[in-house]
Amino acid sequence: MVGDVVVIDASASLVDAAVTMKEANVGILPVVSGGRLRGLITDRDIIVRAIAEGADPATTLVGDCATRDLICARPDTAVGEAMEVMAECQIGRLPVVNDEDQIVGMLTLSSLALRSSDESDALHTAQQVSKRSSKAA
Known part of the structure; x- marks a missing residue:
């Protein structure tokens, strides 16, 4: 098990998620709200669920694109x-x-x-x- 997991808050932007992924060298981030796991966001989610749909990654929230059925x-x-x-x-x-x-x-x-x-x-x-x-x- 990987124990030191980098997470992102559901209220962060997709740009913030992409930067965090780059800095941590990961393709997935657990999405948290109030300290609890609320979803997962992948680099593919950012592309397919937001950018390819015309959403602005600077204003679109991670929580809006995250997979919630965990x-x-x-x-x-x-x-x-x-x-x-x-x-x-x-x-x-x-x-x-x-x-x-x-x-x-x-x-x-x-x-x-x-x-x-x-x-x-x-x-x-x-x-x-x-x-x-x-x-x-």
Whole structure:
């Protein structure tokens, strides 16, 4: 699990999100409001949901373009269970939240593969997630 997760407030602009992504060298940011996880915004979301639709990224709020239907893990979620969820949902990142919906980490394919004792499970998860990626291309 990646523990030091850079987040952005839902009231920030898309330009702020893009700058934060560049500075942190990430393509996704958890979106928070009042300290609680409210969504996720990706570099692709900024392009597809805002710029391609003619929205002004300087005035459009992150919260307006973020994905809100979240699938999250808890700190005690087992590696195998997290990998299964990621494979079934074809997602490459899984936010980890506590009981107050505060983000405490992010599970990634690479972090799970390093912790998995079953290489075939890690490979299967990566293949399932890549199916979604190839459909989006």
